[in-house]
Amino acid sequence: MPGKLFEVRWHGRAGQGAKSASQMLAEAALDMGKYIQAFPEYGAERTGAPMKAFNRISDEPILIHSSVEKPDLVVVIDDTLLGNPDIIAGTDENTIMVVNTVRDSTWVRQKSGFKGRICVVKATDIALEELGRGTPNTVMLGAIARVTGIIELKYVEEKIRDMFLKKFGEEIVKKNIRALHRGYEEVRCDA
Amino acid sequence: MPAKQALTGAEAIAYAMKQINPDVVAAYPITPQTPVVEYFAKYVADGVVDTEMIPVESEHSAMSACVGAAAAGARAFTATAAVGLALMHEIVYIAASLRLPIVMAVANRALSGPINIHCDHSDAMAERDSGWIQLWAENVQEAYDFTVMAYRIGEHPDVRLPVMINFDGFIISHGVEVLETLDDDVVKSFVGKPIKMYSLLDTEHPVTYGPLDLYDYYFEHKRQQIEAMKHVPKVFKQVAEEFEKISGRKYDLVEEYMTDDAEYIMIALGSTAGTIKHTIKELRAEGKKVGLVKPWVFRPFPKFELQRILNGRKGVIVLDRSASFGAEAPLYEAVKSALYEVAVRPQLGSYVYGLGGRDITPAHIRQAFEDAFKGYLIADEERYLGLRE
Numbered sequence: 225m226p227g228k229l230f231e232v233r234w235h236g237r238a239g240q241g242a243k244s245a246s247q248m249l250a251e252a253a254l255d256m257g258k259y260i261q262a263f264p265e266y267g268a269e270r271t272g273a274p275m276k277a278f279n280r281i282s283d284e285p286i287l288i289h290s291s292v293e294k295p296d297l298v299v300v301i302d303d304t305l306l307g308n309p310d311i312i313a314g315t316d317e318n319t320i321m322v323v324n325t326v327r328d329s330t331w332v333r334q335k336s337g338f339k340g341r342i343c344v345v346k347a348t349d350i351a352l353e354e355l356g357r358g359t360p361n362t363v364m365l366g367a368i369a370r371v372t373g374i375i376e377l378k379y380v381e382e383k384i385r386d387m388f389l390k391k392f393g394e395e396i397v398k399k400n401i402r403a404l405h406r407g408y409e410e411v412r413c414d415a
Numbered sequence: 416m417p418a419k420q421a422l423t424g425a426e427a428i429a430y431a432m433k434q435i436n437p438d439v440v441a442a443y444p445i446t447p448q449t450p451v452v453e454y455f456a457k458y459v460a461d462g463v464v465d466t467e468m469i470p471v472e473s474e475h476s477a478m479s480a481c482v483g484a485a486a487a488g489a490r491a492f493t494a495t496a497a498v499g500l501a502l503m504h505e506i507v508y509i510a511a512s513l514r515l516p517i518v519m520a521v522a523n524r525a526l527s528g529p530i531n532i533h534c535d536h537s538d539a540m541a542e543r544d545s546g547w548i549q550l551w552a553e554n555v556q557e558a559y560d561f562t563v564m565a566y567r568i569g570e571h572p573d574v575r576l577p578v579m580i581n582f583d584g585f586i587i588s589h590g591v592e593v594l595e596t597l598d599d600d601v602v603k604s605f606v607g608k609p610i611k612m613y614s615l616l617d618t619e620h621p622v623t624y625g626p627l628d629l630y631d632y633y634f635e636h637k638r639q640q641i642e643a644m645k646h647v648p649k650v651f652k653q654v655a656e657e658f659e660k661i662s663g664r665k666y667d668l669v670e671e672y673m674t675d676d677a678e679y680i681m682i683a684l685g686s687t688a689g690t691i692k693h694t695i696k697e698l699r700a701e702g703k704k705v706g707l708v709k710p711w712v713f714r715p716f717p718k719f720e721l722q723r724i725l726n727g728r729k730g731v732i733v734l735d736r737s738a739s740f741g742a743e744a745p746l747y748e749a750v751k752s753a754l755y756e757v758a759v760r761p762q763l764g765s766y767v768y769g770l771g772g773r774d775i776t777p778a779h780i781r782q783a784f785e786d787a788f789k790g791y792l793i794a795d796e797e798r799y800l801g802l803r804e
Contacts, residue, residue, distance in 0.1 A: 226696040250591050251421045260421060263590035266532065285593075288693040289554075289586050289686040290776045 227284030230374055231292045234278070235311055236301035239271040245301075245361040246277040248387070249368065252379040253281045261286050274305055281374055295319060297372055298338075301347075301360060303327065306335040315340055322367050322411065324348060324360050329414040343371050343413040350410065354403040355396075362400045366407025380404055417662075422594045424558045424587035428494070428520045428580065429454035430594075431562035433464055434602035437518075438489035438609075441469040441480035443499060447532070449522040449588055451494035474499040478506035478517075485515035486624045488614030490566060492517070496584055497524035500538045504545075510577045511546030512640065513624055516569030517577040519547075520562065523685065523736075524584035525771045533772020534584040536684060536736040540745045546640050548578045548647055549714040551684045553670075555592040557711075558582040560664060563602055567654045570610040573646040581713075583686040585772065601661050644715045651712060668717040670709040673699065674724060677706030679787045680761075682721075682750055683734040684710060687768070687775050691734075694777040698784060705784055713746075718753040725750075726757040730787035734800070736769045744797065751794065764792030768800035775801060 232249070236242030243264045250262035261280040267273065278292040294314040303325035305311060315321070319340035323332050324347035332342050345367040347360030354363075362384060369375050384400045422430065428451050432440070440459075442452040459468045467484075471477045474495050481491040495503060500521055510517050525535035539549060548568060552558040558580065565578040582588060597605075613622045628636060648668055655666040672692050674680060681691050688709040698705045708724055710717055725731050731754070735744030743751065747765040754760050766783050769775045779800040786792055 225700040226693045247421070247591055254419065254421045254593060259593055261590060261592055262421070263586070266585055266589070287689040287696075288777070289583075289590075289689045291774045293776065 227282045230281040231295045232279035232297045233276060233292050233295040234299045235276055235305050238269060238273045238275045240301050241359055241361045242275060242277045242301050245364060246279050248383050249279055249365060249375060252375045252383050255379045259284060259286050274308060299364060306332060311336050312338050320371060322371055324364060341413055343411050345407055345411040347407060350406045351403055355399050362403045363407035366404040367411035370408045370411050371413060377408060417595050417597055420594050420596055421591050422555060423589050423591050424555045424582045425450035426454050427555045427559040427594050428562050430596060431559050432492055433458045434599050435606050436464045437466055437492045439467045439484035439491045441471055441477045442493050443474045443477050444470045447497045447499045449494045449496050451520050474503040475506060478503045478510060481517045482506060482510050482515055485517050486615050488611035488616055490609045494520040496522040497538050498527055501526055501541060507542050507545045514575040515577060516575055518565040520580045522584040522588035523581050531771040534586050535770055539581050540737045543714055543745060548576050550580050551711060551713055552582040553686055553688045555587060555594050558587060559594055564654050564658050566606055568651055571650045574643055574650050576643055586686045597662060605661055647715050666711055668712045669720045670711055671724060672707040674706035674708060676704055678704040678729040679784060680706045680708055680725060680728055681732045682708045684713060684746060687734060690775060690777060691780050694780040716749050721750060721753045722757050725754060725761055727759040728761040730762045730792050732764045732766060732783050732787055735767050738767050762792040763794040765797045766800050767797060773801050
């Protein structure tokens with residue numbers, strides 16, 4: 225049998241950074257010794273249009289190149305997408321969903337019809353407070369680390385350092401690491 | 416030390432080209448260009464390569480500039496996709512006819528119309544008779560490895576032909592996977608200095624490129640091209656053997672995956688071969704004797720290898736990601752023709768899939784294998800996977 229795959233589907237709007245977040249997740253998992261894939265779905269590219277990105281993570285080399293049909297984890301960067309039927313496609317009660325929203329999981333369930341476990345985090349608010357910009361990626365990675373255990377914070381911290389230190393300096397690195405930790409601490413799951 | 420990196424196929428090829436440090440890269444910088452030249456342009460801007468980068472006004476001009484550079488004895492590279500390759504078509508033939516060892520990466524994508532930007536093999540198949548060597552990568556690693564190997568194959572004195580590295584558009588070109596890179600100096604010494612022949616800049620020995628060549632000599636020149644292609648398998652194997660020594664990765668004209676005892680064999684090019692391997696592992700766990708043959712080299716076509724491997728099998732299923740309107744799909748046609756002379760011909764089935772980026776899943780692959788298990792393959796019938804009808 226092929227090795228067990230952990231599959232992730234990201235939902236966001238073009239320009240919100242879901243693609244970069246999926247790449248960062250993959251790179252952190254690679255540093256942990258895992259095999260990874262990260263790939264976006266390309267449609268008509270225009271800022272604000274709904275878009276998807278995907279990850280596969282495994283202990284064994286990943287051979288499959290088809291789209292992710294039954295994700296283990298669904299990440300929703302923008303809660304205005306929750307009414308879109310694509311959000312729950314291929315999910316069941318074993319799927320986990322992490323949503324960037326200021327609302328609670330009851331609202332998310334009502335809006336999406338999702339059957340699995342729902343986790344919410346005010347990622348945009350946290351990003352605004354910590355970074356001064358509403359870019360929720362690092363907060364979401366913190367939440368994902370907490371909820372799934374698929375990545376460990378220290379590896380994401382290293383990635384943040386790699387990506388931001390040269391370009392933006394130590395202060396931005398520290399702010400992003402704080403945002404990451406707040407995502408980890410402040411994500412709330414039902415049941 | 417080989418290092419593991421998370422890179423897209425486009426980044427991987429650009430990285431290999433950085434290590435190779437070619438003399439000239441000419442490319443059309445706007446869509447349908449791949450990100451390969453965008454990443455490479457950054458290396459040029461950062462001064463980590465000393466390549467002459469020529470942004471041109473069309474793909475036709477990109478290949479023309481590569482032809483000029485290669486005729487002067489330079490190592491030339493370009494990348495394109497889809498309709499960009501189609502616009503290049505005229506000069507693609509000229510590059511091969513002038514026996515210029517240019518290397519070109521092609522992110523395989525659909526030809527218009529209707530307009531579609533996604534993975535499809537129609538672009539490369541339209542160039543299959545152009546006289547280029549065609550290598551087909553399954554994943555990011557193979558895209559990198561073939562780029563490192565390409566000049567050694569094309570520049571070999573017995574070959575002197577351009578090399579096209581095919582890697583699936585978006586799936587591989589924009590997909591991030593684990594890539595094991597070689598050290599710069601290892602790549603540098605493996606690729607070596609360009610083997611120059613008949614350089615235009617060698618004024619002591621003047622030559623003419625591309626003159627009028629009518630019924631007096633054109634035919635003889637074509638015959639030489641045909642002969643040059645025949646030398647490719649031997650040279651490819653030599654280069655692959657040397658590459659294995661520096662990388663530990665083994666290449667041949669075709670890859671065989673779980674074929675030893677396989678009763679049913681599927682054949683496909685590119686990234687779908689990975690999805691087939693994944694499905695084969697599932698089917699093997701159910702006790703099915705199935706395997707895969709993946710041509711790494713499609714031109715020249717590995718006829719003898721396929722005859723050896725496929726002779727006597729129960730069923731052979733060929734998957735094509737392009738159609739040939741009014742005839743059989745290109746990979747299927749070639750496999751079928753190769754099997755004409757084998758002692759025990761297998762049942763044969765043709766499946767066209769994934770046109771314009773339509774997803775191909777393990778369920779589709781399983782469906783084709785199920786047809787084979789039931790003995791329901793019909794050699795003269797073309798079937799479709801993942802199509803609404």
